[in-house]
Amino acid sequence: MQAFTCLTAVAAPIDLANIDTDRIIPARFLRxxxxxxxxxxxxxxxxRFDADGxxxxxxxxxxxxxxxxxxxxxxxxxxxxxxxxxxxxxLEAYGIRSVIAPSLGDIFHQNCYKNGLLPVILPANIVAAxxxxxxxxxxxxxxxxxxxxxxxxxxxxPHRFDVDPFRKEMLLTGRDETGLTLGFESRIxxxxxxxxxxxxxxxxxxx
Amino acid sequence: xxEKIWSRHGVAEGPGGHVLLYIDRHLLHxxxxxxxxxxxxxxxxxxxxxxxxxxxxxxxxxxxGSPAPDTEVxxxxxxxxxHTGQQGIVYFGVGDAxxxxxxxxxxxxxxxxxxxTLVCGDSHTATHGAFGALxxxxxxxxxxxxMATQTLWQKKPKVLRITVEGRLPDGVNAKDVILAIxxxxxxxxxxxxxxxxxxxxxxxxxxxxxxTVCNMSIEAGARAGMVAPDETTFAYLQGRxxxxxxxxxxxxxxxxxxxxxxxxxxxxxxVELSANEIEPTVTWGTSPQxxxxxxxxxxxxxxxxxxxxxxxxxxxxxxxxxxxxxxxSEVSVDRVFIGSVxxxxxxxxxxxxxxxxxxxxxxxxREGERVASTSxxxxxxxxxxxxxxHLMSPAMxxxxxxxxxxxxxxxxxx
Ligand code: SF4
Numbered sequence: 108m109q110a111f112t113c114l115t116a117v118a119a120p121i122d123l124a125n126i127d128t129d130r131i132i133p134a135r136f137l138r139x140x141x142x143x144x145x146x147x148x149x150x151x152x153x154x155r156f157d158a159d160g161x162x163x164x165x166x167x168x169x170x171x172x173x174x175x176x177x178x179x180x181x182x183x184x185x186x187x188x189x190x191x192x193x194x195x196x197x198l199e200a201y202g203i204r205s206v207i208a209p210s211l212g213d214i215f216h217q218n219c220y221k222n223g224l225l226p227v228i229l230p231a232n233i234v235a236a237x238x239x240x241x242x243x244x245x246x247x248x249x250x251x252x253x254x255x256x257x258x259x260x261x262x263x264x265p266h267r268f269d270v271d272p273f274r275k276e277m278l279l280t281g282r283d284e285t286g287l288t289l290g291f292e293s294r295i296x297x298x299x300x301x302x303x304x305x306x307x308x309x310x311x312x313x314x
Numbered sequence: 315x316x317e318k319i320w321s322r323h324g325v326a327e328g329p330g331g332h333v334l335l336y337i338d339r340h341l342l343h344x345x346x347x348x349x350x351x352x353x354x355x356x357x358x359x360x361x362x363x364x365x366x367x368x369x370x371x372x373x374x375x376x377x378x379g380s381p382a383p384d385t386e387v388x389x390x391x392x393x394x395x396x397h398t399g400q401q402g403i404v405y406f407g408v409g410d411a412x413x414x415x416x417x418x419x420x421x422x423x424x425x426x427x428x429x430x431t432l433v434c435g436d437s438h439t440a441t442h443g444a445f446g447a448l449x450x451x452x453x454x455x456x457x458x459x460x461m462a463t464q465t466l467w468q469k470k471p472k473v474l475r476i477t478v479e480g481r482l483p484d485g486v487n488a489k490d491v492i493l494a495i496x497x498x499x500x501x502x503x504x505x506x507x508x509x510x511x512x513x514x515x516x517x518x519x520x521x522x523x524x525x526t527v528c529n530m531s532i533e534a535g536a537r538a539g540m541v542a543p544d545e546t547t548f549a550y551l552q553g554r555x556x557x558x559x560x561x562x563x564x565x566x567x568x569x570x571x572x573x574x575x576x577x578x579x580x581x582x583x584x585v586e587l588s589a590n591e592i593e594p595t596v597t598w599g600t601s602p603q604x605x606x607x608x609x610x611x612x613x614x615x616x617x618x619x620x621x622x623x624x625x626x627x628x629x630x631x632x633x634x635x636x637x638x639x640x641x642x643s644e645v646s647v648d649r650v651f652i653g654s655v656x657x658x659x660x661x662x663x664x665x666x667x668x669x670x671x672x673x674x675x676x677x678x679x680r681e682g683e684r685v686a687s688t689s690x691x692x693x694x695x696x697x698x699x700x701x702x703x704h705l706m707s708p709a710m711x712x713x714x715x716x717x718x719x720x721x722x723x724x725x726x727x728x
Contacts, residue, residue: 213535
């Protein structure tokens with residue numbers, strides 16, 4: 108996983124609430140392997156492109172200063188719905204490294220951490236102000252600094268954000284979580300022995 | 315109940331209040347195959363194949379006798395067969411009579427049990443919570459993590475109790491209950507919470523009905539939803555192929571009976587609904603929270619003060635091809651997607667699979683087609699690019715099939 112430390116980049120605002128992962132990547136692209144040719148073009152496919160593959164000029168990522176943005180500033184419950192991790196993979200393929208939101212779908216939120224994408228959760232009025240500033244000054248940048256847990260708004264105001272210490276550490280170092288957990292092998296084994304004694308019925312009978 | 319299961323499955327504590335949670339059941343489908351590839355690449359094996367079960371449901375075609383799926387899908391299904399074979403995992407593959415939708419076969423086979431932790435790479439895994447299990451959907455990296463370690467790093471969610479009291483009116487059923495709940499708390503209302511469904515309405519429900527309610531927990535933003543196990547649960551499970559037997563059954567039962575929340579249990583949040591206020595419900599928009607009684611009318615965005623909300627509604631109505639003020643019962647439908655036995659009435663009876671619930675296998679509605687659907691998501695493009703989905707109960711979908719438009723099922727039965 109790629110580490111996340113500090114990023115200053117152009118940010119794109121998306122105002123609609125409850126943008127689901129089906130909209131981020133429609134089901135028909137889920138069978139494509141990660142990194143397949145043109146993978147980034149599946150991002151927001153049906154709202155970004157017409158049926159013939161031409162760009163819809165009104166979609167934010169098709170507009171000049173926002174094209175190639177590395178940060179998205181979104182509305183409530185972005186990434187709700189399906190657990191498909193491809194929604195994060197396709198954002199990553201496009202180059203998005205951080206999503207700033209008042210709230211995120213729970214599974215999407217977790218999936219971000221596993222792929223080096225930093226979710227920044229801030230109060231709804233602050234996020235709305237970010238989006239307004241980005242529309243007023245297209246192409247403005249935002250700085251997200253994970254170490255100091257500050258995000259600098261397009262107008263230069265710094266805001267502190269909360270991040271779980273565990274997730275922060277993993278993102279800063281880009282560590283593989285499975286590798287970390289395997290370090291708990293003896294604890295897992297102990298647990299399994301006790302579990303087998305106390306809840307022996309858990310192991311399925313049939314087969 | 316949540317607390318009892320959670321505290322019994324903690325292996326170790328990590329920083330920031332994270333707990334290494336032990337997983338008792340891991341269910342796989344053909345969409346999970348890429349995790350096997352990554353696992354193999356890192357030189358790791360599945361730690362507990364005896365707690366892991368697989369089926370093919372997301373991509374397989376459901377039309378009987380239809381041509382074999384395309385090569386991409388075929389290779390996914392074959393690769394699931396190979397990987398599970400190599401790792402010694404029970405696989406309900408194509409041709410196996412036990413094959414079916416992952417959240418149906420768990421209960422059917424007696425793999426889903428009260429008091430266990432269960433995960434699957436599908437957001438509707440909360441369905442298994444109907445049995446009093448802590449069940450939730452996970453992403454692909456988490457699938458790989460569970461394969462390798464049988465655990466997951468989890469932060470403890472808050473607990474939301476939703477109580478529904480009273481007898482449901484005729485023509486109103488479990489799907490209407492959950493749609494009414496989501497309309498009330500919103501598509502993001504349960505984010506960060508596990509839901510416990512309680513009250514006399516829930517207790518009177520069959521296991522199928524409880525599964526319908528729990529299934530859509532994620533549509534309210536909650537990863538897990540659960541119902542306390544009771545006689546209905548135990549009667550359903552006894553004698554199922556993989557359920558505990560003999561002594562083990564007695565031991566399990568003794569434990570399961572301790573699971574329901576204590577009378578003085580505290581919840582982080584509470585929501586209450588009255589069964590007699592719930593009507594047959596349909597969605598008009600592109601989020602499950604856009605739900606109204608069938609007696610209602612398409613709402614008018616102009617009446618909404620909040621800018622973002624108004625814009626979302628306008629977009630949803632444009633996508634759905636609906637005009638404000640139209641009575642919902644005048645909306646005509648082109649197609650009905652129903653996951654139940656209606657073959658006598660002239661419906662197609664298909665093979666088991668997710669099909670138009672998720673639209674991954676290519677079985678989709680055409681652009682602009684209006685679908686009366688018993689599935690769980692009305693997102694833009696969920697049932698095919700440009701397809702318009704109205705969510706409703708099986709009874710309401712059957713009524714729509716009979717009349718060709720959204721119909722109050724109570725008018726057909728009375
Ligand atoms: S039928 Fe729908 S909810 Fe059930 S497993 Fe398939 S996609 Fe998920």
